[in-house]
Amino acid sequence: MSRVGKLPITIPAGVTVTVSNGLVVAKGPKGEVSQEINPDMIIDIAEGVLTVNRPSDSKMHRALHGLYRALINNMVVGVSQGHSVRQELVGVGYKVSNEGNLVEFVLGYSHKIMLEVPKEIKVTTETLKGQAPAIMMECADKQLLGQVAAKIRSFRKPEPYKGKGIRFAGEVLRRKAGKSASKK
Numbered sequence: 363m364s365r366v367g368k369l370p371i372t373i374p375a376g377v378t379v380t381v382s383n384g385l386v387v388a389k390g391p392k393g394e395v396s397q398e399i400n401p402d403m404i405i406d407i408a409e410g411v412l413t414v415n416r417p418s419d420s421k422m423h424r425a426l427h428g429l430y431r432a433l434i435n436n437m438v439v440g441v442s443q444g445h446s447v448r449q450e451l452v453g454v455g456y457k458v459s460n461e462g463n464l465v466e467f468v469l470g471y472s473h474k475i476m477l478e479v480p481k482e483i484k485v486t487t488e489t490l491k492g493q494a495p496a497i498m499m500e501c502a503d504k505q506l507l508g509q510v511a512a513k514i515r516s517f518r519k520p521e522p523y524k525g526k527g528i529r530f531a532g533e534v535l536r537r538k539a540g541k542s543a544s545k546k
Contacts, residue, residue, distance in 0.1 A: 367427035371412040371435050374442045379412055379434075381405045386434055390441030393482065393502035397437060399430050412438075440502040447511045450494040453518070453526035458495045460487045465497065469518045469528075479510060496531070 373379055377390040384401040387394065399405070403426060404415040414431040416423040439445070451458055457468040463485055467475040479485050483501040497514065501507040511530070520527035522538045529535065 365428070367414055367416070367431045369431065371414075371431070371438055373407070373410045373412055373438060377438060377442050379407060379438065381407070386437070388434075388437040388441045390438075390502070392441050392444045395437045395440055395503050397433050399433075400426050403427070403430050405434075436504045437502075440504055444500050444502055445504045445507050446498065446500045447507055448496055448498045448531035449511060449514060449528055450496050450531055451518075451528050452494045452520070456495060456518075456526075457489065458487045458497050459489075460485050460497075465514075467514075467517060475517055477514065480506060482506060483510060 374390075377388060379386065379388050381387075384399055385396060386399055386405065387396045402417050402423065404417060406413045406415065412434065414427060414434065416427040436445075451467075451469070453470060455468065455470060459466050463479040463481060463483070465477045465479055465485060465487070467477070469475060479499070482503060483499050483506065486498045487496065488498070489495045499507060499510065515528050515530070518527045520529045520533075520535050522536060523540050525535050525537060
């Protein structure tokens with residue numbers, strides 16, 4: 363039995379989960395998220411607890427068991443509490459600003475980078491004196507949030523020598539010594 367797949371999901375108050383024709387829909391105070399699932403998987407909802415079961419021990423069903431349980435749990439957490447990501451821009455002259463869901467980056471290129479963030483994501487930026495500019499994003503859909511965060515990071519990945527680039531808050535980078543450290 364899958365360790366992740368067999369864990370029950372407690373549905374908090376104010377959240378409704380419906381299953382029909384291979385589509386799971388979670389609605390809550392933070393929004394609505396839907397996910398298609400394999401019609402073979404068995405989803406039981408009883409007394410505020412959701413469980414995901416598999417019909418057989420075939421390799422495919424074992425693989426999908428933990429996957430769908432994790433996806434549905436992310437949906438329930440997203441519509442009840444929400445997911446958030448904070449990214450920092452480390453580098454001289456790096457800036458970020460937003461106007462609604464249009465985000466403008468200045469990352470040392472010859473041009474500014476404009477990104478239209480999906481309307482499901484709430485974006486805020488901050489620039490405090492003595493700290494790196496930061497961008498915070500909140501969304502009920504963890505998958506969409508991670509995809510947008512990865513796209514933003516791809517504009518200027520952190521480099522290993524000085525650590526300049528866009529990084530997630532709290533991320534630890536492996537730093538390299540550089541050329542001068544090897545000469546002796």
